[in-house]
Amino acid sequence: xxxxxxxxxxxxxxxxxxxxxxxxxxxxxxxxxxxxxxxxxxxxxxxxxxxxxxxxxxxxxxxxxxxxxxxxxxxxxxxxxxxxxxxxxxxxxxxxxxxxxxxxxxxxxxxxxxxxxxxxxxxxxxxxxxxxxxxxxxxxxxxxxxxxxxxxxxxxxxxxxxxxxxxxxxxxxxxxxxxxxxxxxxxxxxxxxxxxxxxxxxxxxx
Ligand code: SF4
Ligand code: SF4
Numbered sequence: 171x172x173x174x175x176x177x178x179x180x181x182x183x184x185x186x187x188x189x190x191x192x193x194x195x196x197x198x199x200x201x202x203x204x205x206x207x208x209x210x211x212x213x214x215x216x217x218x219x220x221x222x223x224x225x226x227x228x229x230x231x232x233x234x235x236x237x238x239x240x241x242x243x244x245x246x247x248x249x250x251x252x253x254x255x256x257x258x259x260x261x262x263x264x265x266x267x268x269x270x271x272x273x274x275x276x277x278x279x280x281x282x283x284x285x286x287x288x289x290x291x292x293x294x295x296x297x298x299x300x301x302x303x304x305x306x307x308x309x310x311x312x313x314x315x316x317x318x319x320x321x322x323x324x325x326x327x328x329x330x331x332x333x334x335x336x337x338x339x340x341x342x343x344x345x346x347x348x349x350x351x352x353x354x355x356x357x358x359x360x361x362x363x364x365x366x367x368x369x370x371x372x373x374x375x376x
Contacts, residue, residue, distance in 0.1 A: 174355050174362060180341035181331045185247040185324035187346035192303045195293040202257040203299045204286050211278035214266040236321070236329060239338050242361055243328045246342040246354045249305065251320060255298025260314035261285075269312055285312065 174180075236244070254260075270276050275284060288308050294301040300308045310318060321329065328340055339357040343350055355362040 177341070177355065180339045180355055180357075181335065181337060182341045182343060183243060183324050183328045183331065184343045184345050185243060186250045186322060187247070187344040187351045188250040188253055189248075189346075189351070190253060190294045190297055192292050193295045195290055195299060199257055199299055200286065200289055203259070203289070204282050206258055207261065207282045207285055208278055210261060210263065211266055211281045214263040215270070215276065215278060217263065236325060237332070238359060239332055239340065239356060240325060240328050242356045242359065243325055243340065243342050245305070245361055246352075246356065246363075247322075247324070247344060248303070249294070249297075249301055251322060252301040252306065252317075253294070253297040255301065255317075256296075257299055259298050259300050259308070260316050262314055265312070265314045272311060288312070 266281065269281060269284070273284065275281055285308070289299055290302045290307045292302060293299060294303065298306075300306050306313065306317070308317075324342075328342075331337055331340065339355070341353065342356055343353045345351065353364045355364065
């Protein structure tokens, strides 16, 4: 029915599920985020900038974002780990320091404007303010280190399989409370949901 050839050749990985609805991002949450960001920028700038090691540098694959096939695993999961980002989006002094170094923007208000320009109109309810049903709205280089570096057990397993078996295909099972809630066949960029009725959107790593 899905037109998947040799489904048995797709190694299986399991990722967590924490379904959430999307809704208009309330102004109150935007304001909390802007206030948090402003304080963080003031503190970071007065303490001196240290952007640290750039996690997007591909010389540091352990801390950089996952490669394409692995990132589709997050796409099937739909960003469960981003739900914890809430109004702070995991942003910290290192992320702000790197932003200042890369952009040359060093005024707290300007930094806040640069970030809040990416706040979506519609976001995942009660999750990270930048999380939408299409993934993260922040460019990778503006995200916190943990956003690019974090891997749940399922994503680590997927990366191991891709590396060790040189595979570009995976069968991704999404599980909550020891029950399978949905699944998808992933091949290169392509995600084929099983069952077909489930729509799939990008996760945080996309
Ligand atoms: S790392 Fe990827 S697969 Fe794992 S919970 Fe986060 S978004 Fe889902
Ligand atoms: S990756 Fe994006 S949506 Fe996810 S926690 Fe980080 S900033 Fe928020």
